[in-house]
Each structure stands twice: as structure tokens, then as C-alpha cells.
Amino acid sequence: MKITENQIAQVNKTSLSFHKTSYDYIANTLSEKGHDVKGIIDKLTNFQVAIPSWALGAGGTRFGRFSFYGEPSNLEQKLEDVGLLHALTQTAGAISLHIPWDVPEDYNAIKELASSLDLKFDAVNSNTFQDQKNAKESYKYGSLSNSSQGVREQAIAHNINVIKIGKKLGSKALTVWLADGSTFPGQSNFQSALSNTENSLKEIYKNIPDDWKLLIEYKPYEPNFYSTVIQDWGTSFMLANACGDKAFTLVDLGHHLPNTNIEQIVSTLMLKGKLGGFHFNDSKYGDDDLTVGSIKPYALFLIFNELVYGMENNPQNPDLAWMIDASHNIKDPLEDLIQSLEAIQEAYAKALLVDQNSLRTAQQEHDVVRCQEIIQEAYRTDVRPLLEKARLERGGALQPIAAYRALKVRNQLLKERGKHTQATGL
Numbered sequence: 001m002k003i004t005e006n007q008i009a010q011v012n013k014t015s016l017s018f019h020k021t022s023y024d025y026i027a028n029t030l031s032e033k034g035h036d037v038k039g040i041i042d043k044l045t046n047f048q049v050a051i052p053s054w055a056l057g058a059g060g061t062r063f064g065r066f067s068f069y070g071e072p073s074n075l076e077q078k079l080e081d082v083g084l085l086h087a088l089t090q091t092a093g094a095i096s097l098h099i100p101w102d103v104p105e106d107y108n109a110i111k112e113l114a115s116s117l118d119l120k121f122d123a124v125n126s127n128t129f130q131d132q133k134n135a136k137e138s139y140k141y142g143s144l145s146n147s148s149q150g151v152r153e154q155a156i157a158h159n160i161n162v163i164k165i166g167k168k169l170g171s172k173a174l175t176v177w178l179a180d181g182s183t184f185p186g187q188s189n190f191q192s193a194l195s196n197t198e199n200s201l202k203e204i205y206k207n208i209p210d211d212w213k214l215l216i217e218y219k220p221y222e223p224n225f226y227s228t229v230i231q232d233w234g235t236s237f238m239l240a241n242a243c244g245d246k247a248f249t250l251v252d253l254g255h256h257l258p259n260t261n262i263e264q265i266v267s268t269l270m271l272k273g274k275l276g277g278f279h280f281n282d283s284k285y286g287d288d289d290l291t292v293g294s295i296k297p298y299a300l301f302l303i304f305n306e307l308v309y310g311m312e313n314n315p316q317n318p319d320l321a322w323m324i325d326a327s328h329n330i331k332d333p334l335e336d337l338i339q340s341l342e343a344i345q346e347a348y349a350k351a352l353l354v355d356q357n358s359l360r361t362a363q364q365e366h367d368v369v370r371c372q373e374i375i376q377e378a379y380r381t382d383v384r385p386l387l388e389k390a391r392l393e394r395g396g397a398l399q400p401i402a403a404y405r406a407l408k409v410r411n412q413l414l415k416e417r418g419k420h421t422q423a424t425g426l
């Protein structure tokens with residue numbers, strides 16, 4: 001299934017007049033306050049977030065999985081789904097593949113399909129947290145950190161193979177997330193596990209092309225419940241430094257213990273030029289993988305405030321790889337992703353409204369109340385008409401969820417693919 005610009009234009013007709021009224025109001029108000037509204041719209045238009053191939057099916061928990069039907073069952077259909085999201089939102093212009101779930105059979109055909117849908121290939125992801133069929137070694141007790149050299153070598157070889165696949169597709173980064181760690185005290189020697197991981201990452205790093213990045217993701221717990229080898233940003237930062245200039249830390253919002261000040265982590269890493277990638281989701285308790293902005297929208301805004309500050313003031317930090325890394329246990333995955341994309345754009349737009357000069361002055365004058373007023377003035381602005389305008393200018397839907405429903409997308413997918421298709425993923 002493909003959504004045409006004409007279909008979207010038809011659906012947009014019903015809300016065009018309301019959009020004009022609300023956009024004119026906010027554009028005039030912001031202009032009067034000295035904001036460059038066109039500049040903000042341009043930034044929103046250029047902000048593209050990758051969709052991971054594993055987020056297109058119903059997620060699940062270890063207790064059960066409830067399909068939403070019509071799920072993509074092969075790589076072509078996964079690309080089609082991201083194409084649908086991109087057509088509606090104009091902000092999902094990339095897909096992030098997971099190896100071995102998404103190894104293309106025909107590289108040229110896949111690349112052609114992607115370009116026909118206006119999609120790029122974002123970071124490729126390796127998988128050493130599951131055993132693959134016919135694998136010689138098992139990752140039960142870790143991969144890059146494993147005390148067995150044979151296991152480490154298998155995991156390193158897998159990552160090098162993922163780089164090769166990514167190169168053929170035009171991808172520019174490898175993301176490594178390890179499930180390595182221990183579940184019981186005494187099970188693992190912390191120092192050996194960390195040294196092994198560092199040495200393994202250095203071997204992988206040797207194969208990172210010059211125009212690529214190695215993104216090292218961290219997580220405090222789960223699937224191991226006592227220790228994780230790369231447990232926090234500090235460990236990831238240390239390993240990235242040990243590897244070299246092309247290695248960076250990747251921040252996943254859900255990979256923090258409750259109440260961690262993530263915006264400060266973002267700020268520190270950007271100052272040091274070592275923030276390479278970002279995974280969006282939201283959580284109440286742990287790595288809940290909920291819709292972005294559904295639980296803590298203010299925290300998301302504060303994080304974006306630091307990202308915007310870093311993008312404007314830290315030329316030492318490279319462009320970031322943005323991706324949604326969420327699960328959808330009980331929602332239509334595509335609707336959930338649309339909501340996440342909207343929340344990301346909303347937080348970004350609000351962060352762009354923070355009056356950085358006034359904030360700097362208020363900070364220097366130690367006017368704490370004024371500092372808060374400046375931040376919250378931006379947060380309280382309803383920026384949704386700006387998002388609508390950015391989508392409209394690129395031929396997207398004014399109201400993507402409403403359009404998705406009006407065009408009966410899930411019904412159509414169900415008809416084309418059948419009820420019981422199942423996507424690979426988490």
C-alpha cells in the first residue's frame with residue numbers, strides 16, 4: 001500500500017481552514033516576540049527521525065503478545081510501513097535495520113524501494129543478545145564480554161558482517177547494544193568483562209569506515225538483573241574514547257534508572273563532542289518503551305532544550321542519529337509511531353522557542369525565577385500549528401492520525417497481508 005499526495009490533500013481539505021486560523025495566530029504572536037518563524041519551520045522540516053524495523057509489529061512482554069494484524073512479514077513490507085509513516089508525517093525519512101532480522105536478498109531492489117519512498121538507511125544494529133540458528137557459540141553468558149575467546153570472536157565477526165551489509169545499503173553507523181552482564185553476584189568478574197568488551201569493541205572499530213560512526217548504547221539493567229557491562233553513559237563514554245574519534249555514546253531515554261537527569265548527560269556528552277545518537281521512548285518505571293512524550297513530556301522538552309543548545313553551540317559534536325526505540329503492546333504500531341513522531345517534533349519546536357540570550361542573562365544575574373519563566377514560557381506555547389505547517393509544506397497530513405484512520409490504512413494492510421502475519425522484532 002502507498003499513500004498518494006492527492007489522497008493526503010483530499011483529507012487535509014477538512015481541516016485546512018482551522019489550520020490557517022491557528023497558524024496565523026501563533027505565527028503572528030511569535031513574530032511579535034522576535035522569533036524567526038520561517039527558520040523554525042525549516043528546522044522542523046529538516047528534522048528526520050529513523051524508524052527501527054523492529055517497531056512495526058506489535059511488541060509484547062514476556063507474558064504475551066497481542067497482534068494488531070496486517071503486520072509486515074518481510075523487509076519490503078517494513079519499508080512500505082515506514083513509507084506510509086513518512087508520507088503522512090514527513091518526518092520519518094529513514095529506517096534502521098536490525099541484523100540478522102533484516103538481511104536483504106536483493107540489495108538493489110531494496111535500495112530502489114527505499115528511494116522510491118524517500119527513505120534513507122540509518123544506523124544498522126547488530127544482535128548478540130540472542131542465539132541464532134546453527135550458531136557455533138551461545139551468547140547465554142555474554143557476547144563481547146564473554147570469558148570465552150570463541151564466543152567473543154563470533155560476536156566480533158557478526159558486527160563486522162553487519163558493517164558490510166550496512167555499507168551496501170548506504171548506512172553510515174553501527175549501533176552496538178549489549179545484553180552482557182550478570183544476573184547473580186559473583187557470577188562475573190567485572191574487570192575481565194569490561195576489559196574483554198573494550199578489546200572486542202576495538203576490534204570492531206578497526207572495521208568502521210572513515211565516514212561512519214560506531215554508536216555505543218548503555219543500559220543499567222535488563223535482561224541481566226545484577227550487573228550490565230555497559231551500564232551507564234560514563235562507561236559508554238570511556239569505551240568510545242578508548243576506541244577513537246569515530247566512536248560515540250548513544251543515549252536511549254528508557255535506559256536510565258528512575259529520575260536520572262538525562263538532560264545533563266546530553267549536555268556533558270555534547271560539550272565533549274561524544275554524543276552520537278539518540279533513541280526516543282518514554283517510561284514510568286524502567287525500560288518501558290512507551291510512546292514518546294506520553295509520561296514525561298516536560299522532561300523530554302528539557303532534554304531537547306539541551307540538544308538544541310548543543311546543536312547551536314557545540315560544533316565539536318557531530319550530527320546526531322535520531323531514532324524511535326519503542327514498543328507497542330496494545331496500540332496499532334503505526335498509530336503509536338505517529339504519536340511519537342508528533343511528540344518529538346513538539347518538544348523540538350518548544351526548545352527552539354527558548355530565548356537563549358535572555359536565559360543566559362538571567363543565569364548570570366542569578367535571577368532564578370526569571371530563568372524558570374523563560375523556560376516555561378517556551379514549554380507552555382502550543383506549537384502544534386507550526387508542526388502542521390511544516391508537514392503541509394512537504395505534502396504531509398495536517399492531522400496524521402486522523403488521516404491514517406480516514407484512509408483506513410490498517411484495514412488495507414490487513415487485506416493485503418492477511419491477519420496472521422508476524423513481524424520479527426521485540
Ligand SMILES: [Mn+2]
Nearest residue numbers: 217252279325
Ligand atoms: Mn535503544
